[in-house]
Amino acid sequence: MTVTIVGSQLGDEGKGALVDRWGGDADVVVRYQGGDNAGHTVVEDGTEYKLSLVPSGAVRDKIGVLGNGCVVNPRTLFDELDDLREQGLDPDVRIARRAHVIMPYHRVLDGVEEETKADDESGQEVGTTGRGIGPTYEDKAGRRGVRIADLLDPDALRERLSYVVPQKRALAEEVYGLDVSTGEHASAFDVDHLVAEYGQHGARMAEEDMTVNCSDFLHERRQAGDDLLYEGAQGTMIDVDHGNFPFVTSSNPTAGGAAVGSGVGPTVVGQGEVVGIVKAYLSRVGSGPLPTELDGTDREEELADYIREKGGEFGTVTGRPRRIGWLDVPMLRHAARVSGFTGIAVNHVDVLAGLDELKVCHAYELDGERIETVPATTEEWARCEPVFREFEPWSEDADWDAAVAEGGDALPDETQAYLTYLAEELDTEVYAVGVGPDRAETVELANPFDRL
Ligand code: GDP
Ligand code: IMO
Ligand code: MG
Helix, strand or coil: CEEEEEECCCCCCCHHHHHHHHHCCCCEEEECCECCCCCEEEEECCEEEEECCCCHHHHHCCEEEECCCEEECHHHHHHHHHHHHHCCCCCEEEEECCCEECCHHHHHHHHHHHHHHHHCCCCCCCCCCCCCHHHHHHHHHCCCCCEHHHHCCHHHHHHHHHHHHHHHHHHHHHHCCCCCCCCCCHHHHCHHHHHHHHHHHHHHHHHCCCEECHHHHHHHHHHCCCCEEEECCCCHHHCCCCCCCCCCCCCCCCCHHHHHCCCCCHHHHHHCEEEEEEECCEEECCCCCCCCECCCCHHHHHHHHHHHHHHCCECCCCCCECEEECEEHHHHHHHHHHHCCCEEEEECCHHHCCCCCEEEEEEEEECCEEECCCCCCHHHHHHCEEEEEEECCCCCCCCHHHHHHHCHHHCCHHHHHHHHHHHHHHCCEEEEEECCCECCCEEECCCHHHHC
8 A cells, every 4th residue: 555745835844754754664665756856854863864866765774766757866866875875874776767867957957047037037036956857857748858768778868868968058058148068067068978977877777776667666566565655755835736836846746746756556546645744834945925924024034033943944955044934724725635635744843832922824815805725826825915823832841752652642732722723624634743853753643554
């Protein structure tokens, strides 16, 4: 059976921590979208692991699969694998032959397009991670991408690159005015250089027996009785279809992506559990609206600084300070519907301890009308005024260890009231409550693998 972990908000909800937690009960952990734009943190007995492309099940010694829906940068993948091996792990990672490859020119184009948007005053810069994600998915949809299988076949690789590189060169030079004949970007647009380097990456993948026909591989594992844990990256509001376009990533982090991005049928994913990971407040890296953002007054900015420092809200991938806001329940209603949550995990409850006020956005006012979910356009979302509900904050002295040991009833009454409200609004169940970054700092109310 399958358990699918999905980010409910804007990424960085603590998905890695729960994948690690429940990964102990899975046999295979599968990433189905995104690439090295993800930054997932696992803390085991005080040791922190930063994972980007390697599925978080690596810390549990589980097989990790990068599904066909992922975009894979072999350079950063091998660097990450080497770093994790130095940290004492031995990740077993399989890569779908159908997955697309992030080439050096994709990263250059991601950077220069963002710069161009930033120079234009209309404010269209997305604030991407600069990893080449968007340009790689563009080439996939445009049927000019390079796939992992092509890295294993030097003739196919040369053929694809000979077609696409001149186009990329023209785009870089003629649209963006970049000099790519000499200097730092030259090798990114040089077919011979790319064929040589990426052929070597392919040879290393073949040598380490890393590539798979993903659908067949997962089918065989399931036939043998294995349980799959799907690790969504990013989050619902930055889903290219269901998020606040255009301030989104270029893939589908929502649960439907798990089927398409791995070659396992939607009936299988749908018979499993789908757990939405919720941060007890909001954080966002990158541009775009955020109706509940704490940035209006000095007092709000002070509160945001406090939460940012206490929650360590600085991007795992880019180190950028994350923007902070109150929990947004219309956003969660949207996420729960899009992915069909069977349960949620609410993280970072400890970070909110000791505040002197605690608000939750229950609904929005949009052009004089009250709405309870997210409108379809970013322009409308930007006009949404939050309708807040006040909650009693819980004390800084809350005894989280007791809750970890004894269960949900030992959580502070105020925290329980917050969680009960959320479960009712989303018509779902709370499976876990995060009270700290470590694997042990989770109050587990239900394990989704026990529900299957
Ligand atoms: P992901 O991208 O969703 O996997 O999340 P990130 O790893 O980017 O960001 C979450 C951060 O919060 C990491 O530093 C985690 O170690 C940490 N974290 C996860 N759960 C909790 C929690 O319940 N409380 C606190 N204080 N930190 C948490
Ligand atoms: P995890 O898996 C938070 C954001 C970027 C930018 C937008 C597009 O750690 O939750 P991209 O580089 O994907 O084209 O950037 O999406 N973004 C994330 N924000 N967490 C992430 O991943 C993100 N991955 C991308 O900041 O706004
Ligand atoms: Mg992250």
